[in-house]
Amino acid sequence: MKTDLPKIEMVSLDSIHKNPKNPRIIKDDKFKKLVNSIILFPKMTKRRQIVYDETGMILGGNMRYEAILYISKMSQDEITKILKSKYTGQKIDDNISVLSPLFNGVFPDGWCVCADEFDEEEKQEFIIKDNVAGGEWDWDKLANEWDVSELDEWGLDVPVAGSTEDGKGDDGLDIEKYYKLEIDCNDENIQEKIYNEMTGRGFKCHLLTL
Numbered sequence: 001m002k003t004d005l006p007k008i009e010m011v012s013l014d015s016i017h018k019n020p021k022n023p024r025i026i027k028d029d030k031f032k033k034l035v036n037s038i039i040l041f042p043k044m045t046k047r048r049q050i051v052y053d054e055t056g057m058i059l060g061g062n063m064r065y066e067a068i069l070y071i072s073k074m075s076q077d078e079i080t081k082i083l084k085s086k087y088t089g090q091k092i093d094d095n096i097s098v099l100s101p102l103f104n105g106v107f108p109d110g111w112c113v114c115a116d117e118f119d120e121e122e123k124q125e126f127i128i129k130d131n132v133a134g135g136e137w138d139w140d141k142l143a144n145e146w147d148v149s150e151l152d153e154w155g156l157d158v159p160v161a162g163s164t165e166d167g168k169g170d171d172g173l174d175i176e177k178y179y180k181l182e183i184d185c186n187d188e189n190i191q192e193k194i195y196n197e198m199t200g201r202g203f204k205c206h207l208l209t210l
Contacts, residue, residue, distance in 0.1 A: 011107045013072060016056040018065060024131050026063045033155045034067045039082050042098040042108070050112040051126070059115060059123055060130035068111075072102040 026034065038045055045068075050061035058065055071079070079099065083092045101108045118126060139159065142151060151158050185191035198205045 010101075010109075011112050013069060013102070013105050013107065016050070016052045016058055016065070016112065018062045019058050019127065022058075022062045023127070024063060026066070030155060031063070031067065031070075033153065034063060035070055036082055037154060038064070038067055038071060039079055039095065039099065040086055042095055046108070046110040049110065050107075051115050051130070052112060053118060053123060054114065054116040059118070059126050061112075068102065068107070071099065072105065076103075 045064065048061070048064070050065050050068075051059045053059055076096065079096065080092060083095055087095070098108055115123075115126070137156075142148075142156075142158075148158055183194060185194065195205050
């Protein structure tokens with residue numbers, strides 16, 4: 001009996017592009033972890049697809065797209081080295097097989113989807129909602145039920161409970177502290193005045209309207 005199978009559309013890497021107004025950024029260390037995360041668990045990307053519109057502009061997944069482009073230009077030896085840091089045997093071959101379409105300039109099946117049914121207002125809403133992180137981590141459960149080194153490898157910012165005299169945390173990692181101040185203003189002019197004053201004094205500030 002003949003069965004009509006769904007057509008698999010091959011999407012080329014250069015057929016879509018990042019949103020120039022994407023409100024999210026990623027720094028070098030986080031980017032490296034994201035690249036490694038995709039290489040070590042490529043099947044996850046099929047469940048966290050890159051979403052783009054009818055023009056090819058990405059609505060969700062700009063950072064993952066940037067990491068995927070980077071992976072597509074890596075050598076198989078580089079990728080194998082990363083895989084060997086965690087896996088042996090068949091698992092390495094399986095992951096390379098999933099990633100292999102990238103080396104031909106196309107996404108693996110199911111890694112991206114076109115949301116051409118969104119109107120302009122829905123696109124803007126999606127961009128923000130896709131980047132909103134709800135809830136909080138239960139750090140006690142994480143500490144008791146997960147490996148801290150793996151959480152760090154996966155890109156989670158794990159707080160350091162204490163530090164030693166050499167300036168490192170209990171786990172031997174260098175501690176880098178950030179101190180932030182958030183000020184609520186009920187007037188746009190006051191907000192602008194404080195912003196100008198703080199930036200003029202050398203502080204890094206961001207304007208937010210909620």
